[in-house]
Amino acid sequence: MDSSTQSSSEPARSRLRELSARLRSYVRRPSLLVVVATLVALVLLSPVVWIILEAQSVGTERAISMIFSAKTAEIVVNSLLLTAAVTAGSILVGVPLAILTVQTDLPFRRFWTIVSALPLVIPSYIGAFAFVSAFGPRGVLQDMLAPLGIQELPAIYGLFGATLVLTLFTYPYVYLTTRASLLSFDGTVVEAAQTLNHSRWQAFRRVTLPQIKPGIAAGSLLVALYTLSDFGTPQIMRYDVFTRMIYVWYNNFFLGRAALLSLLLLAITVGILVWESRINASREGAHVSSGSKRPGMIELGRWKWPALAFCFSIAFLGLAVPIGILFMWLRRPSPGYAEGGFQFEMSFVANSVSVSAAAAVGAVLIGLPLAYLSARSDSKLGSLPERASYIGYAMPGVVVGLSLIFLGLRYENALTGFLNLGETNILYGTVYVLIFAYIVRFIPQAVGTMESSILQVDPKHVEAARSMGDGSLRSFRRVVFPQIAPGVIAGGALVFLTTMKELPATLLLRPLGGETIVTYIWQVQEAAYYGQAAVPALILVGVSALSMLIILRQETDDGT
Numbered sequence: 001m002d003s004s005t006q007s008s009s010e011p012a013r014s015r016l017r018e019l020s021a022r023l024r025s026y027v028r029r030p031s032l033l034v035v036v037a038t039l040v041a042l043v044l045l046s047p048v049v050w051i052i053l054e055a056q057s058v059g060t061e062r063a064i065s066m067i068f069s070a071k072t073a074e075i076v077v078n079s080l081l082l083t084a085a086v087t088a089g090s091i092l093v094g095v096p097l098a099i100l101t102v103q104t105d106l107p108f109r110r111f112w113t114i115v116s117a118l119p120l121v122i123p124s125y126i127g128a129f130a131f132v133s134a135f136g137p138r139g140v141l142q143d144m145l146a147p148l149g150i151q152e153l154p155a156i157y158g159l160f161g162a163t164l165v166l167t168l169f170t171y172p173y174v175y176l177t178t179r180a181s182l183l184s185f186d187g188t189v190v191e192a193a194q195t196l197n198h199s200r201w202q203a204f205r206r207v208t209l210p211q212i213k214p215g216i217a218a219g220s221l222l223v224a225l226y227t228l229s230d231f232g233t234p235q236i237m238r239y240d241v242f243t244r245m246i247y248v249w250y251n252n253f254f255l256g257r258a259a260l261l262s263l264l265l266l267a268i269t270v271g272i273l274v275w276e277s278r279i280n281a282s283r284e285g286a287h288v289s290s291g292s293k294r295p296g297m298i299e300l301g302r303w304k305w306p307a308l309a310f311c312f313s314i315a316f317l318g319l320a321v322p323i324g325i326l327f328m329w330l331r332r333p334s335p336g337y338a339e340g341g342f343q344f345e346m347s348f349v350a351n352s353v354s355v356s357a358a359a360a361v362g363a364v365l366i367g368l369p370l371a372y373l374s375a376r377s378d379s380k381l382g383s384l385p386e387r388a389s390y391i392g393y394a395m396p397g398v399v400v401g402l403s404l405i406f407l408g409l410r411y412e413n414a415l416t417g418f419l420n421l422g423e424t425n426i427l428y429g430t431v432y433v434l435i436f437a438y439i440v441r442f443i444p445q446a447v448g449t450m451e452s453s454i455l456q457v458d459p460k461h462v463e464a465a466r467s468m469g470d471g472s473l474r475s476f477r478r479v480v481f482p483q484i485a486p487g488v489i490a491g492g493a494l495v496f497l498t499t500m501k502e503l504p505a506t507l508l509l510r511p512l513g514g515e516t517i518v519t520y521i522w523q524v525q526e527a528a529y530y531g532q533a534a535v536p537a538l539i540l541v542g543v544s545a546l547s548m549l550i551i552l553r554q555e556t557d558d559g560t
Contacts, residue, residue, distance in 0.1 A: 037369045041385035044366075044392050044440050047403035051262050054406040058256035066260055075261070079228060079241040079268070082162055086227045087220050089167035093314060094174030095216060100307055102182040104298045112311045113179075119318035120172035121544040123501045123518075125232025126537050128165045129525045130322035131156060132236060133329070162237040168318040170226050174219030181215030221272070228269055229396030231504040236525070242268075243398045243504065250402060250508070259406065262399040269395070323541070330534035344520060344536055352500055352516040355431060359438035360446075360496035364488055366439060367447040374447075375454035389447055392440035400437050401508030407433075434509040438499045445498060446491035453487025493546070500543050 055063065066072060100106045101113045119127075135156045156164075231243040242265040249258040300307055370385050392400065503518050510519055517536045524532040 037373045037385040040366055040370060041388040044389050044443065047395065047400050047407075047440060048266065048391065050403040050406045051259055051266070051399065054255060054259040054403075055263050058260060062256075063260055066257060067264065072261070072264070075240055075242055075245050076264070076268075078159070078239065079265075082159060082166070082234070082239065082241055083224050083227045085159070085163040086166040086170060087223050089163060090171040090174045090223045091216060091220060093167065093171040094219060095178050097171075097175050097311065097314065098178035098182055100311065102179055104300050104307070105304075106300065106307055106311070107304065112315075115315045115319065116175055116311065117172050118545070119169050119314075120176075122169055122318075122322055122541055123232070123503070123544065124166055124169045124226075124230055125236060125503055125525075126326075126521065126533075126541065127169045127318075127322045128161075128233040128236040129530065129533070130325040131161065131165055133325050133530050134321055157238045159239055162234050162239045162241075165233050165237065166227055166230065168314070170223045171314075171318075173222040173226070174216060177215040177219035177222075178212055179215075181212040224272055225269065225393075228265065228272075229398075231396070231398050232522070243396055246398050246402065247504065247507075250405075255406070258402055262402055266395060266399060270391070273390075326534050326537050326541075329531045330538070344532060345515075348515050348517050348520050348536065349539060351514055352518070355435055355438070355516070356496045356499040358431075358435045359442070359499045360492040362435060362439045363443045363446040363495040364450070364492045367443045367491070368450060368488070370443075371447045371450040372454055375451045390444045393442065393444040395441070397437070397441055397502055397505035398508065400440055401505040404433050404437055404509060431511050431514065434506065434511065437505045437509055438495075438502065441502065441505065442495045442498050445494040446488075449491035449494060450484060450487050453484035497544060497546055500540065 058066070097112075097116045101109050101116060106112060137155075155161075229243065231247060234241045234244045235247070242261060246258045246261050246265070249255075249261065367389070370389055373385065501518065503522065506516055506518050507522060510516060517540050521533045521536050521540070524530070
């Protein structure tokens with residue numbers, strides 16, 4: 001080899017050695033982080049294993065007959081029908097509201113922007129029993145119409161009532177995601193379409209709609225997952241879906257049947273997630289980048305009053321009716337209060353706050369390794385533990401609660417001794433398991449928020465700290481954590497506020513005597529002592545409203 005060839009290959013060898021050194025350093029540095037994140041993900045996925053173990057006890061032949069029975073088929077059809085109806089209804093309500101509050105000259109747009117999002121702060125089960133109180137048999141509306149000779153109203157129970165209630169209290173998911181897409185939309189594209197003699201409708205259909213479809217799809221996915229996992233509304237509306245029948249069969253000690261139905265529900269949920277991810281992958285790269293210029297305001301003209309009537313109708317049904325019913329029951333306590341023995345105590349609020357705060361802290365501490373690994377890893381394997389944590393979010397609360405009950409029934413003696421709970425404690429009736437269920441369900445909220453904050457931290461700052469002799473933990477504590485602290489606080493707050501509203505897991509796993517706001521509300525609702533639910537329901541709605549303040553404060557909306 002001559003000297004010129006050797007000299008020309010030397011820079012390549014030098015770069016190769018440098019790349020190899022970086023690779024070895026990269027492999028060493030995150031190894032502990034990878035191990036921790038993987039273990040965390042496996043623990044979070046453990047409820048699925050416990051459900052499978054319990055389902056196996058049924059036996060293959062019996063399991064097949066149960067899965068393909070007429071009752072199971074009815075439950076599947078009912079659940080899918082309700083999910084499809086609520087998702088479609090949320091799109092029909094949420095998308096027009098987003099367009100009206102972003103792209104039109106709707107009067108009082110800022111007011112309607114906030115009001116249209118507020119139904120999200122009302123738990124759907126509170127909305128359900130408020131609607132039954134208003135429009136059900138012997139309800140408020142019936143009492144008002146009785147002097148006019150109207151003695152009976154159409155039944156609000158069943159598919160119609162469940163669809164109406166869930167649509168009114170879940171459409172803000174579609175509204176908020178669609179609105180976010182519209183706010184980041186490049187208005188010059190619409191103007192270019194209009195220069196080609198496209199009408200407003202043609203420009204919307206050919207240009208705007210394709211660009212906001214990802215936002216609509218994201219909100220629709222949240223609505224579908226919420227509808228599949230909701231227990232309170234179908235139970236109140238007497239509509240047989242997965243969650244209601246799982247709860248009924250569990251209470252009747254048909255544990256194997258409840259486990260099989262839980263697995264079937266989980267399979268459908270995962271199927272929806274896979275289908276949605278494939279749709280997103282096929283659309284990847286199909287949208288244009290956002291720009292700073294928004295399209296000109298659409299003048300409603302003669303449509304201004306119908307648009308206002310539409311906004312008012314949704315606000316009336318989604319806010320005025322439930323809040324008005326709660327205040328009405330607050331002024332008119334239910335008869336039978338003393339006989340029922342439903343005394344509301346502030347200790348219920350303390351219990352809710354304490355377990356929710358513990359779940360929020362736990363979700364932040366456990367989710368931080370997942371978020372950091374996913375944000376700093378360039379490979380799909382690095383984000384795998386973070387993605388695995390979303391399985392828990394997709395699992396309905398009744399399924400998570402049931403799986404942890406199975407754990408308690410199988411391994412109670414060993415685990416109570418390990419946790420030093422004492423002989424008189426039952427594992428699935430302890431606050432430890434309840435907090436764990438909350439973390440499994442809602443840790444993705446903390447992980448997603450923290451990951452977004454970590455991605456905004458310049459890696460060069462960490463490298464500079466490392467070059468000055470700081471170790472991994474020290475550089476994280478001194479450089480990274482101060483910058484992501486707001487995201488950590490926001491993630492914890494979201495977990496806290498969502499946990500406060502969780503119903504099915506709390507009903508199944510609450511400690512003996514450890515009543516919370518939601519369990520007290522559920523008890524008085526089932527006993528038809530609605531007046532006793534007014535105060536705790538209003539407290540819960542007030543606390544839930546804080547989550548909406550966090551969402552709205554994150555939104556940068558110039559002039560809207």
